[in-house]
Amino acid sequence: MTIAASDADLATLARGGRTNFIGFLLRLAARFPFLFIAGRMYGLDALGRFAYAIIVVEFAAQLATMGLKRGLAKQLTESTRDHAHEVWDALIVCVLASLVIGGFLIAVPELMFPNSALNGLDRLLPLVVILIAAADIALSALAYRLDVGATVRARSIVEPWTLGIAAFALAFVTKRDGLIISYVLSMAAAFVASIIPLIRSYGWPRLWRPRLNLIAGIARQNTPLAAADAIEWASRRIDVAMLGLFLPPAAVAVYWMAQQIASIPQKLKTSFDSILAPIISQNLTAGNTRAVAEQVSQVGFWIIGAQLGTALMIGIPGEAVMGVVGPNFVAGTGALALLLAAEFMAATAAVSESALIYISRGRNAMISLLVIGIEAGLCFALLYAAREVRLPGFFPKNGGQLPLYYQAAAPALGLLMALGLGSIIKARLLSRLLNAPVTGWRWALAWAAIVGSVVGWAATQYLPEWAELAFGIPAIAGSYLVTLWYFGFGPDDRELFRLKRRQSDTPAVAENLNAGSAESL
Template identity: 55%
Template sequence: MSVPAVQPGNPQEDIAALAKGGRTNFFGFLLRLAARLPFLFIAGRLYGAESLGRFASALVVVELTAMICSMGEKRGLAQRLSEAPDERPANLVFDGILIATLASLAAVAFFWLVPAPMFPSGEYTALDRLIVLAIPGYALTEIVLAAQAYRFDVGTTVRARAVVEPWTISILAGALWFVIPRSGLSMAYLASIYAGLLTALWPFFRTYGLPSGWRPRPRAMARFTWRALPLASADAIEWGTRRLDIFILGLFAAPAAVGVYYVAQQVASLPQKLKTSFEPILGPVITRNLKEKNFAAIARQVCQVGFWITAAQAGIALALGIPGEAVMGLVGPNFVGGTGALAFLLAAEVVAAAAVVAEAALIYVARFRNLIVSVATIGLQAVLTIGAMIAVDRLDLPETYKAAGAALALVLALGTASIVKSIMLGRMLRQRINNWRWALVYAAAPAIVVGWLATRLPEWAELAFGIPLILLTYGWVIWRYGFGPEDRVLFRRNLEHGDNVAAPPAASLEGEPRP
């Protein structure tokens, strides 16, 4: 069956749609948190840091390859659907599915024959090699979820990514340890990917139906693939900046050190999911305003969402970072050494917020220039990370310093990208792009004091009472002094047409850029 395209709306409706998507996926963030911690506990306590490190190294290659094979459809599909309102949407989606499937199968064949990139330590079992089969499942899930997001259906993403996938891998990792302890993590991950895909396909077919009169069009699909390469590369690079450090660590450090870093990264990536909370809704809103040449609205939406993300991530970073030793200790005593890496990784997620929301618009208005900046970012990160590895070796420091050095390199690289991409988007739109507000400092100061007091408590009390108190202190101050009327719509369930939602001052309406 066919579904009507997204209809143009006014600025209040755009903000309401963004807020609704953010609220839905914030609930998904809480579900991810509830599911991620059991997996880390099981993986750390049962499998150990060394097995977790081997699993993490393989995961990097598999998921990066899958992102490339999805051909940028996570964000590019919204533009293709907007530009072809008269064509059956299911047909357009299946064009992307076919290309992703062919690319994924080619990647599966390559890595099955050449598994060394996935296992740099050279240690793996026959079952571990089967993890390559996750590539097509991951790529197709990205496309299906992007199609649902175009219809403002964020609930499917929450169910697939925040409920089914994490709980599947957590439950199976625990069960398979008794059966195949050396390969349980790989098999649990493989099962979780296809469980998530099946969860996404059911509402997808209900929304879009099956294609009608569709057949492969080699020439058109070749043009689409060529056009999608910048988006695919930008997606892969943005994702790769969060995994390059693990890959380099796998080359320079022992698997146990990689395992410790992976745990720190998994904890730190929890606030990263807040950015993806808005991406599915921000893409269609931006593409529609581009079609209407409403550049001031794009700047307003980017600044609005950027502040929401920065404020939320800063609070979560404080809540997880201040009691960092207790958080890492939950996974096992051998993981406490990754506390420094955890602190830097949490900081990296905060400074990256500006780059992510700016890129949400840049991929449509300056995709090649955005790609160049992204390539330069990951190149800078690689140089800084390798430099940190060499410095630790020459100074004869413990392996845990390599993990902290890799995390610091990520902070510096993402901070640079945020500055450059915000300036670039501002010039393109001729609007002021700025996510910063001093209220972030006012809220962080008392939260830090509360957190320091919480570290004086026993470890169980530090976690049980310290984390909620830090969040409550930070949240009350940011709500009282940082959130205006246009921000508080994020916490409303409905926004009526008559509501007067003021535009944030960061996006003035002066001047319109050249199209």
């Protein structure tokens, strides 16, 4: 790959990352109001019911995309057909899969509501699977044309703000079903915000007939990728499911809230997914494996750096952060810290997988299956041990048994250990397949983390809780970023913060970027 092409790819990655990072900040700004409303205005029982139901529905939607959420880029790169036909074929695939999977959940609604009676339209909740899966496919197709702004609007503005506003309004109508109804409305709004730009970009397909044999081939080809997507998604939910087998709904609700806050850094990784996929698939098609290794390492550093900084900002003043959504949730601070560490450990695996899904789908899926198996075993063993262990010298009031919320943190520890192992295995496999080093770690991250931790410790020691949030979090972020900027960032890293297009960008790349992101926000 020529230097010019490399610079163009870097500029593309940086621009897509900037746009989606803005989207991440917007999503963060919208997410906390919803968590506040859910924690303060709805009871733990309603929140626990909502949490379990959407876990099942979103898992079904993940399966219904048939791996095309990430596989569509490769499909479009290799296809000689009209791209509009390919995209609409992919939509047909996910709609058919959604009908099958959603129909199963409609027939067995107890899978969504195992601990509560069915009410009203609960049985029809799986119909939202169609909206979620179709929106994911539409946004993936737009990302192939570098229109990451559509993802920002749909997932970072329309969806979370619809969810928060609806949850607030419905709290005065029905506390039992308000969260679930709000969720359906937010998914419907995100679907509309995804389909409209898709039609504008690709248009209605002309002279198109759904090709059932081709659709079946697409589904069969993407089975390993669909499995990897489902496994990756399940790895972030199996801990909640396992927790429900051992502990009461209130503990599940507190853990779920900690998980929602801890998953915020995970969105940083997905900020680059849509823009990284077409670049990797195109370079692999051209045989530029070393360029792929460099791109994965570069984006890996950006993601690890951002996730580490966000984890420090949220984790150090963890009690204050959890207290914002309600005093009952402060008990989940320990789980929050472990979950944040788990997300940081998972970053390397997540970025490595962006290339593995194109190079070795089968082995990637097998590794993911191994990791989730280890996670399930660790979660079960740690939960069992936490429930059975007796420490009379420390907890005499409970007969020496660990308090409930100490037990609830056990699955987070299992998740941390399993995801760390997965990162090591996947990074080593990708490095061997590309015959080039793949790593996003730099020691400057450790120095920046130390500086940020010292500032954070001082904030928690000398500031009241409200000031920890108002002044402590910005101080942690500022000290961390300044240290990383001066001791860890090189010229390529600073491209992420460059506001103007570099002169070295080729006209073609500039044209694609402008076409994809002219209406980013």
